[in-house]
Amino acid sequence: MRKIAVVAVSVLIASALVSCRKEEKLIRAPGSVEGQVVSLRSQAAGTLDVWTAAAGARLSRGEEIGRLNQDKILNALDEVELSGSEISNQEARLRKKLTALRANVDYLRRQVERLERLKEEAAVAGDQLEKARLQLLEAEAALFEAEKALASFGIQRDKLAVKRRALELQLRDTLLLSPVEGPVLETFVSVGETLLPGVVLADILDEDSLYVGVFLEGNEIGRLKTGDPADILVDGRSGPPLRGTISFFGRKAEFSPKYILSEKERATLLYEVRVRPADSREVLKVGMPVTVVFRPE
Numbered sequence: 001m002r003k004i005a006v007v008a009v010s011v012l013i014a015s016a017l018v019s020c021r022k023e024e025k026l027i028r029a030p031g032s033v034e035g036q037v038v039s040l041r042s043q044a045a046g047t048l049d050v051w052t053a054a055a056g057a058r059l060s061r062g063e064e065i066g067r068l069n070q071d072k073i074l075n076a077l078d079e080v081e082l083s084g085s086e087i088s089n090q091e092a093r094l095r096k097k098l099t100a101l102r103a104n105v106d107y108l109r110r111q112v113e114r115l116e117r118l119k120e121e122a123a124v125a126g127d128q129l130e131k132a133r134l135q136l137l138e139a140e141a142a143l144f145e146a147e148k149a150l151a152s153f154g155i156q157r158d159k160l161a162v163k164r165r166a167l168e169l170q171l172r173d174t175l176l177l178s179p180v181e182g183p184v185l186e187t188f189v190s191v192g193e194t195l196l197p198g199v200v201l202a203d204i205l206d207e208d209s210l211y212v213g214v215f216l217e218g219n220e221i222g223r224l225k226t227g228d229p230a231d232i233l234v235d236g237r238s239g240p241p242l243r244g245t246i247s248f249f250g251r252k253a254e255f256s257p258k259y260i261l262s263e264k265e266r267a268t269l270l271y272e273v274r275v276r277p278a279d280s281r282e283v284l285k286v287g288m289p290v291t292v293v294f295r296p297e
Contacts, residue, residue: 027223027294031214031275033284036206038180042195044068044173051176051191053202058282059178065202066176068195073171080164084157091153094146101143108136182207183282207281211247214292215270221249223296230275233291234283241293242283248274 046068053065115129182205189201212232216224224246231241250272275292277284284290 025296027216027220027296029214029216029220029273029292029294031212031290031292033286033288033290034211034213034274035286036209037185037286038204038206040065040176040179040201040204042068042176042197042199042201044170045196046174046194048189048191048193048195051187051189053178053184053187055184055186057184059180059182059184059204061178061181063178064175065178066189068174068176070171070174073167073174077164077167077171080160080167084160087153087156087160091150094150094153098143098146098150101139101146105136105139105143108132108139112136176201178204180204180206180208205286210277210281210284210286212244212275212277212284212290212292214273214275216273218253218269218271220294221271221273224249224273224294228297229295231293231295232275232277232284233293235289235291237283242280243278244275244292245278246273246294247276248272 048066049069050067051065053059059065112129112132115132119129185203185205187202189195189199195201226246226249228246230244230246232244233241253269253271
């Protein structure tokens with residue numbers, strides 16, 4: 001029995017030593033959550049007709065959260081469509097007229113050719129031939145003008161297409177879309193306000209930019225590398241820690257003297273390390289204090 005007890009004690013001591021060594025390998029550091037706050041700005045002037053964003057609401061990238069008044073732009077687009085229809089109708093009438101004009105020119109050419117043969121045979125008066133030639137010239141001039149008018153319809157269509165594209169761009173600018181995915185931090189407008197281009201409408205946190213910033217000593221970062229896993233501990237949150245990976249090491253020491261005299265001074269230098277959260281990003285808030293645990297190999 002005594003031998004078994006001694007063995008059990010030895011196992012417990014060994015386990016405790018292993019656990020202590022593992023704990024000694026861990027690096028714990030306080031940090032804070034940082035991220036980029038994106039300001040949504042109005043791209044056009046107008047009255048705000050629709051606004052659905054509220055502080056705390058979560059948005060998807062490209063989600064529509066507001067709209068400026070579109071009445072004038074939509075009316076202008078309707079006018080463009082009507083102009084396009086009118087051009088089509090005029091073109092259809094002109095094409096029918098061109099058919100008649102071409103037939104008339106062909107007829108008058110045959111008449112002139114016939115009268116020229118008859119004149120050679122002295123079977124027709126000269127003034128009759130001249131009259132036919134003048135009629136042919138007038139018909140050819142009318143045909144030329146009609147063909148020019150038909151070509152101008154293409155130019156008019158091109159102008160309408162340019163105007164339509166410009167109006168569609170203006171219409172797109174009236175739609176207020178979230179530029180990023182994340183929560184709304186604050187809004188600055190309400191329905192009915194008249195906005196100018198460049199006015200800030202809301203501040204939105206870009207969750208893709210979230211990271212936890214900590215500062216480690218030089219001898220600690222020497223045991224870590226980019227891509228190493230880390231645990232993010234949030235005060236007051238139960239359950240397993242949030243997972244993350246090291247995404248950045250600072251290139252310059254913080255709080256460092258202008259020159260280093262000894263190894264002791266080098267040990268006091270701190271370097272920034274950023275940890276990118278891998279999941280549950282909605283739990284993290286900008287400015288929130290957290291603790292990060294690194295497990296170097």
